[in-house]
Amino acid sequence: MKSIICMEPYKLKMIEEEMPVRNENEALVKIRRIGICGTDLHAYRGNQPFFEYPRILGHELSGEIMEIGNNKQNLKVGDKVSIIPYIECGKCMPCRLGKTNCCVNLSLFGVHKDGGMREYLCVPHDHLLCTNEISLDQAAIIECLAIGAHAVKRAEVKKNDNVLVVGAGPIGLGVMKYAKLKGANVIAVDMNENRLEFCKRWGPVDYTLNVNQDLPAEISRITSGEMASIVFDVTGNARSMENAMNFAAHGGKLVFVGLVKDNISFYDPDFHKKEMTLLSSRNAQPDDFQYVFQSIRDGHVDTASFITHRTDFDNTITEYETWLKPDGGIIKAVVEINS
Template sequence: MKAVQIVNPSEMKVVELEKPVVGAGEVLVRIKYVGFCGSDLNTFLGRNPMVKLPVVPGHEVGAVIEEIGPDVPVGFEKGMNVTLNPYTNCGKCASCRNGRVNACEHNETLGVQRNGVMCEYAVLPWTKIIPAGDISPRDCALIEPMSVGFHAVSRGQVIDNEYVMVIGCGMIGIGAIVRAALRGAIVIAVDLDDEKLELARRMGASHTVNSKTEDVHSRIQEITEGFGADVVIEAVGSPVTYVMAVDEVAFSGRVVCIGYAKSEVAFQTKYFVQKELDIRGSRNALPADFRAVINYMKAGTCPVEELITKVAVPEDALEAMTEWAANPGKVFRILVQL
């Protein structure tokens, strides 16, 4: 079968791999669309320490069930549109013991710690197959990254009437904006790009702030009547935005961290104490987050066309990734159609 493989930094090619065979408790899926995500870009640029090259990227998936192995429970049918839960969990670490399997100490995400599914076929345990109803395979590839943003809102325990500041309006940040708005929060979207901020408004943000051209602190104070944001969700992963999150959160507020900063971050730790902050990490997503995204997309209000920047075939994946690396701020999602 055909597959896309990152061989070395800046080197990607189409290779032939053996088609997998379905076993007991497993489902064979025909992969239709796979999204490139930030971890794939970092792998391509040689900045992902968790990856051992060569690797098949891809864990944002739209697929169709091709074959069902023995011992798979009722509810899975050939031809069903599905997405995949791309994470593993060991069942034994502290996170698993506490029911937070998304944060498993020994997690292996498809396309990161193990080969992904940017290939024509894949076999997974039935527990990792998520039926998506009438959502098209193309749009199914948007479910996983949005679920990461949905999960961050759950980690922040967002409720109605709270001010929620989302820093970064990429795909994951957009997911956080959607779910916070669905919960009745007043969402403030912050980004460097006016086009992304305009989309954030259409996705549910009540206010937008361009951190490149506006004074973020004065705008947040103005919007929140001097209190600051009840919840700040950091979805960029830079020292500047981490410090911004702590500066702009209200006293007794919550900061939720999704992005990884690639270098050390210097904080005024007095704010941790003076504001009595809750600072929380948010990793991956839980099955409930996937279901919430699917329910949202089934409602038909998600502007999916605006979230898909480009659809490429495997032979053009290198060109698409190179273009993204050159101008990352202008890309929401690049999909590869297999």
């Protein structure tokens, strides 16, 4: 079978591999769609934490079951599936508490272990979500949107909350969408005006702000002086993450969804006087995947315009560089394997 491996930063290579052999607790899945996310692009550039080369990328995946044995999920050959790519140990304290997304020994397809940028992959039964009711394209973006949905759940967003989302990439858009579905008033912040226009159409968010504006003043104006009850920073930029504290209300929350290979520091009196809650949000949990699947199935998410770029598997290496260009208008790229 064909696989695409990232040998080192800025070097992808098509290779031939043996077909994988599943064990009794796994299904053999033919990969049909591969979503390209920030993690993949960071790894390609050489600045992804928890990453070693060489590695087969790809963890936003949908496909079709080719082989499967007895399983509690009632899955069968021919079912379309979305893959939950976080493989947990099931034994550590977070796993025992149901927080499998932050397992001490977490192994993520495409980061800690070889991922799905290949034609076939063996996946544990309990990490497959049957998606026969939606398209392969839609099933491939569940993981991306589930990260946003998980962050919204973790922050306990409620109706009429003033929610500020800094960073209008795919994950940030997911946070905006699921905050809107909770009934929040959503303010999107980014430096790219085209992205902000997309937020207006796709969210649809209530307000957009460019980072070049006086953000504290504008947020104060929009919220009648109260500031944002919940701030999500999804940039993966240390300076942005440090500044985000200035946008939160007294008694509010700041949620770091983006990840940065750097130290984050802040002036403690400003943090303390607000009695702020500081949270991180990592990955997603199985119930987040189910929730996102249902929201897509029920027509609450515009998936067609979310996927802006696509290519076939054989042309992936050629197209990869174009997805890095900031002026490329990319929201989500998807690789198709149709053979």
